[in-house]
Amino acid sequence: MAEIRYEHVSKSFDDNTVVDDLDLSIADGELMVLVGPSGCGKTTALRMLAGLEELDSGDIVIDGEVVNDLEPRDRDVAMVFQNYALYPHLSVFQNMAFGLRLHHEAKDEIERRVREAARVLELEELLERKPKQLSGGQRQRVAMGRAIVRQPKVFLMDEPLSNLDAKLRVQMRAQIARLQRTLAVTMLYVTHDQVEAMTLGHRVAVMRLGVLQQVAPPQELYTRPVNLFVASFIGSPAMNVVEAELHRESDGLRARFGPHDLRVDAGLAASRPALERYVGRRVVLGVRPQNVEDAALVDSGDTDSMIEATVELRENLGPEVDVHVGIDAPIPALDAVIEATESADTTGAPGVAGRPEGIFVARLGAGTEAREGHKVKLWIDTRALHFFDPDSGAAISE
Amino acid sequence: MRRRGALRRFGRVALIALILVWSAFPIYWAVNTSFTTLNGAQAVPAHFVPSPFTAHNYKTLLNPAAGGVGNQFWRSFLNSTIESGLATVLTVAIALFAAYAFARLEFRGKRVILVAVLATLLLPVYATLIPLYRIMSDVHLVNTYLGIILVYTSGFLPLAIWIMYNYFASVPRELEEAAFVDGATPVIALWRVMIPVSLPGIAATAIIVFLMGWAQFIFPLVLSSDLSTQPVTVVVAALNGQRIVPFTLLNAIGVLAAALPGVIALVLNRYIVQGVMAGSIK
Numbered sequence: 001m002a003e004i005r006y007e008h009v010s011k012s013f014d015d016n017t018v019v020d021d022l023d024l025s026i027a028d029g030e031l032m033v034l035v036g037p038s039g040c041g042k043t044t045a046l047r048m049l050a051g052l053e054e055l056d057s058g059d060i061v062i063d064g065e066v067v068n069d070l071e072p073r074d075r076d077v078a079m080v081f082q083n084y085a086l087y088p089h090l091s092v093f094q095n096m097a098f099g100l101r102l103h104h105e106a107k108d109e110i111e112r113r114v115r116e117a118a119r120v121l122e123l124e125e126l127l128e129r130k131p132k133q134l135s136g137g138q139r140q141r142v143a144m145g146r147a148i149v150r151q152p153k154v155f156l157m158d159e160p161l162s163n164l165d166a167k168l169r170v171q172m173r174a175q176i177a178r179l180q181r182t183l184a185v186t187m188l189y190v191t192h193d194q195v196e197a198m199t200l201g202h203r204v205a206v207m208r209l210g211v212l213q214q215v216a217p218p219q220e221l222y223t224r225p226v227n228l229f230v231a232s233f234i235g236s237p238a239m240n241v242v243e244a245e246l247h248r249e250s251d252g253l254r255a256r257f258g259p260h261d262l263r264v265d266a267g268l269a270a271s272r273p274a275l276e277r278y279v280g281r282r283v284v285l286g287v288r289p290q291n292v293e294d295a296a297l298v299d300s301g302d303t304d305s306m307i308e309a310t311v312e313l314r315e316n317l318g319p320e321v322d323v324h325v326g327i328d329a330p331i332p333a334l335d336a337v338i339e340a341t342e343s344a345d346t347t348g349a350p351g352v353a354g355r356p357e358g359i360f361v362a363r364l365g366a367g368t369e370a371r372e373g374h375k376v377k378l379w380i381d382t383r384a385l386h387f388f389d390p391d392s393g394a395a396i397s398e
Numbered sequence: 399m400r401r402r403g404a405l406r407r408f409g410r411v412a413l414i415a416l417i418l419v420w421s422a423f424p425i426y427w428a429v430n431t432s433f434t435t436l437n438g439a440q441a442v443p444a445h446f447v448p449s450p451f452t453a454h455n456y457k458t459l460l461n462p463a464a465g466g467v468g469n470q471f472w473r474s475f476l477n478s479t480i481e482s483g484l485a486t487v488l489t490v491a492i493a494l495f496a497a498y499a500f501a502r503l504e505f506r507g508k509r510v511i512l513v514a515v516l517a518t519l520l521l522p523v524y525a526t527l528i529p530l531y532r533i534m535s536d537v538h539l540v541n542t543y544l545g546i547i548l549v550y551t552s553g554f555l556p557l558a559i560w561i562m563y564n565y566f567a568s569v570p571r572e573l574e575e576a577a578f579v580d581g582a583t584p585v586i587a588l589w590r591v592m593i594p595v596s597l598p599g600i601a602a603t604a605i606i607v608f609l610m611g612w613a614q615f616i617f618p619l620v621l622s623s624d625l626s627t628q629p630v631t632v633v634v635a636a637l638n639g640q641r642i643v644p645f646t647l648l649n650a651i652g653v654l655a656a657a658l659p660g661v662i663a664l665v666l667n668r669y670i671v672q673g674v675m676a677g678s679i680k
Contacts, residue, residue: 052575072578079579085572089594098590099580150580 002063002076002153002186003028004049009058011044018044020210022058031180031187033201035194037233041210042190043158049188050156051075062153073102078147079156082163084139086131086146092118093127096145103150110149117145120179137168144176148183155180155187161196173199194234198222206230223384228284228332228393231386237289237322240360243330243390244285246278251304255285255385258329258358263304265382274398275387283396284332286386289322292362294370295377305382309360311370320363323370325378327360332390425656432456432650439646455650467643471651473625474633479658480543481618481629482611485550489558489607490600492551497562498588502574512563519556524616531620541623549617554607561606565599566592601669605662612659630655 004026011019019041026032034042047053049060051072059066067075078099086095093114100110118124121141131139140160147155160176161169177200180187191197197204198218206213206221206229214226225231231239244257246264253264253275269275275283295306309325362378370376387396431439432455433448441449459468499505500512530549531540539545573595577587593600615631622628628636634651637643663670 050575050579052578071583072575073581073583077579079576081572081576083570083572085570085576087573087576087591087595089597098577102581102586146576146580156579 004154004186004188005059005061006045006049007059007061009045009048009060010056011041011048011053012056018210019048022210022212024205024212024215026186026188028186029184031177031189031200031202033189033191033197033204034207035191035197035201035204035233036207036213038192039209040207042192042207045207046079046156046158046188046190049075049154050077050079075154076152077154077156078150078152079158080140080143080147080160082159084131084143084163086139086142088131091128091130092123092134092142092145095131095142096149099146099150113149113151114145117148120148121145121175136164137172140164140168140172144179148179153186155185157187157189159191160189162191162193169196176200195236198234204234206233208233224395224397225386226395226397228286228388228395231286231388231395235288235290237361237363239386240287240289241332241388242285242287242327242360243332244283246275246281246283248279253279254304255283255387257285258327260307260327260329261304262307262380262382262385264385268383268385272387272396272398274396278387278389278396282390284388284390284393286388287360287380288384288386289361289363291381291384292360292364293379293381294362294364294368295379296369297365297367298379300379302379306377306379308375308377311372311374311376312359314370314372316366319366321366321368321370323362323364323368323376325360325362325376326358328358331358428649428652428656431646432653434646436644436646455644455647456654458647459650459654467637467647467651470625470633470637471630471654474628474630475655477543477622477625477627478612478629478631478655481546481550481627482608482614484543485547485554485611486604486608488547488551489554490604493555493558493562493603494593494600496555496559497566498592500559500563501566502571515556516560519560523553527616527620530617534621540621541627543627546618546621546627546629549621550611550614553617554610557610558603558607561603562596562599565596565602569595598669598672601666602672605666605670609659609663 006022006024009019009022010017018039022041022045024032024045034045036042044053048055049062051067051070051074055068059068061067062075062077087098090098096114096117097110100113105113114127115124118127121144123138123141123145126134126138126142131142134142140163143160157176161172164172173196176189189197189200191200198221201218203215203217204221205215208229214221214230216224221230221234225234228241232241242257244255247254247256249263251263252266253269255262255264264275307327309327311323311325313324315322315324364370364378368376388394389396430446430448433451433453434445435450435452435454438445438448438450438452459471461468496515500508534540534545534549537545539548569592573591574582574587577591578584582590612629613631614629615635618627618629619632619635622632625633630651634648634655637651638645638648
C-alpha cells in the first residue's frame with residue numbers, strides 16, 4: 001500500500017540520457033503501465049524505483065519518504081524480472097520463502113504464506129521442484145509468487161510476460177490483473193507491448209527517448225493522443241498518418257491529401273478552434289484503421305467523407321478484414337512516426353511495421369467485397385480525425 | 399554416399415583409438431609392470447599381461463612395518479596431499495573474492511588489473527624459480543609446508559581467478575538483483591545465491607588447482623630439502639635416480655601416486671567441463 005512519485009528524475013549512462021526529467025505519480029493501489037519502444041528508458045525508470053540503479057538527479061518518493069539513498073532491501077518493493085531470475089539451486093518453495101527468511105519471518109508464517117501464494121497461483125504440486133524442471137509459464141508464476149509472499153508496498157514488473165507464448169501471455173495478463181485487484185497493491189508494470197499496456201493499465205505512461213510523452217487512462221490515450229508518437233504507438237494496426245492541407249470552403253473545414261478531400265466534421269472543427277490557424281497550411285492528418293469502413297457497408301450518401309483508392313492487399317481476420325490501399329499522398333517522415341510504427345506492435349498485427357509509402361490501412365467489416373487490384377470506396381468517420389502540427393508533431397487538440 | 403559415411407566413421411574411430419593408445423598406454427604399461435616380477439618385466443618379447451602375476455610390490459608399499467621405500471612413499475604422499483590440498487583451499491578462497499570483484503564490482507583500473515593478473519600467466523615460470531627461492535630463504539620458509547603452499551597459491555591464482563571470473567560473469571545479474579530486492583545485503587547475496595549457483599565453476603577451479611599442485615616438480619624440488627616436505631613427484635624421481643629400488647616397485651609407486659588425482663579427475667570430470675565451458679552454451 002503506497003503512493004509513488006517520481007520528481008524530476010534524470011539518469012544518464014555515459015553521455016546518453018536514458019531518463020529525462022521524469023515526473024510521474026502513481027496512486028495507492030493503482031496499476032500504472034510504463035510503455036514505449038526499447039531504449040525509451042522505461043526499464044531504467046523501474047530499476048531506479050527498485051533501487052537497482054542510482055538517480056543522477058531528482059527524487060523518488062514512496063509513501064512520502066524519499067528513497068533515493070535506500071538500498072533495494074530497505075524499500076519494501078518486490079520485483080518480477082523479465083527472465084524471472086529464479087534461484088536455480090533452490091526449490092519452488094525455497095524460492096518463494098527466500099525473501100521471508102531474510103526478513104526473519106517465523107517459520108510457520110513462512111509456511112502459511114508460501115502455501116497460500118502457491119494455492120492462488122496453482123503451484124501447490126510443484127513446491128519441491130527446481131526451476132529448471134518447470135515450464136515457462138510455471139516459472140513465471142513462481143516469480144509472481146516470490147513477489148506476492150513478501151506482501152510489499154509496491155510491485156514492480158519488468159516485462160514479465162515477454163518470454164511466454166501468445167496464448168499463455170493472454171492468460172497470465174488476466175491473472176496479473178486479477179491479482180492486482182485482489183491484493184489492491186500499487187503496481188508499476190513495464191512493457192513494450194501496447195496491447196498489454198492498454199488491457200492492464202489503470203493508467204498508461206508512454207515514454208520515448210527517456211521523455212514521458214503522456215500519462216492517461218487507456219481509452220484517453222487512444223482517443224486523445226497528445227502527439228504523433230503516442231498516436232502511432234498506441235493502437236493496432238497503427239494509426240494512418242498523412243500530410244494534408246487544410247482549407248476552408250463554404251461548407252466548412254476540409255483536409256486535402258493527394259487526390260482526396262475530406263470535410264472535417266463540424267462538431268470536431270468546433271471543438272478544435274486551433275485548427276483555424278492551420279488553414280492554408282500543412283498539417284498531419286491521422287486516421288485510425290478502425291475509423292474507416294467500406295462505404296458499401298455504411299448507410300451514408302455523404303461523399304465528403306469518402307475516398308476512393310485501390311486495394312493492394314486484403315487480410316482476412318475473420319470478424320474483420322484489413323485492407324491496405326494506396327492513397328497517393330505523402331507520409332510525414334517524422335522520426336516519431338517512424339520509430340513508433342517500427343517498434344509499436346509485437347503481436348504481429350497486420351500492416352504496422354514498415355508500412356510502405358502511401359499506404360493506408362483500413363479495418364473493414366467482414367462483409368466488404370474489396371478485392372486486391374480493384375478500387376474500393378472507403379467511408380471515413382470524420383468525427384474521429386486527428387490533427388498534428390507537422391513540425392512539432394504535437395496534437396492540435398484545442 | 400553410404401560408403402563415404404562409413405569411411406568417415408572408420409577414420410574417426412581410428413583417430414580416437416590412436417589418441418587413446420597414445421595417452422593411455424604409458425599408464426597401462428606402468429600398471430602392467432607393477433604387477434609382475436623384475437624378470438617378468440624384462441622378458442623379451444614383452445608380456446602384455448603381467449606374467450608371472452604378483453602383488454608383491456603393492457604389499458611392500460602397503461605394509462607399514464616394511465620401512466624404507468614404503469615409508470618414504472607414504473610420507474611424500476601425505477606431503478603432496480597437504481601441500482596440494484591447502485594450496486587449493488587458499489587459492490579458491492582468494493580467487494573467489496577476486497573473481498567476484500572483477501565480474502561484478504565497478505572500481506578504477508579494473509580492466510588493467512585483470513589483464514595484469516592474467517599476463518603473469520605468460521611469464522615463463524622457471525624465470526621466477528631463483529627469485530622465489532631467494533625470497534623464501536630470506537623469510538625462512540624453505541622446506542616448510544607454508545612456503546610451498548604460498549608459492550603454489552601465487553602461481554595458481556591467475557588461472558583460478560580467470561576460470562571463476564568467467565563463471566561469475568556468466569551468471570545473470572538479475573539473480574543477485576532479485577536477492578537484493580528480496581532483502582539481501584551484497585554479502586548475503588554472494589553467500590546464498592552467487593556461490594551456490596557457481597558451485598560447478600568453483601569445483602572445477604578447485605579440481606584443476608589440486609591437479610596442478612599434485613603435478614608440481616621443479617618448485618618443490620628446489621624449495622624442499624628433505625622428506626618432511628618433499629611431495630611424491632620429487633621422491634619418486636629421487637628413488638629412480640638411486641637405481642636401488644626395483645623399477646617394478648617404482649611403477650607401483652607411480653600407479654598409486656597417480657591414482658588419487660586420476661580418481662578425482664574421473665569422478666569430477668563433469669564439473670570441470672561445466673565449469674570451464676561456462677557461458678559458452680546457453
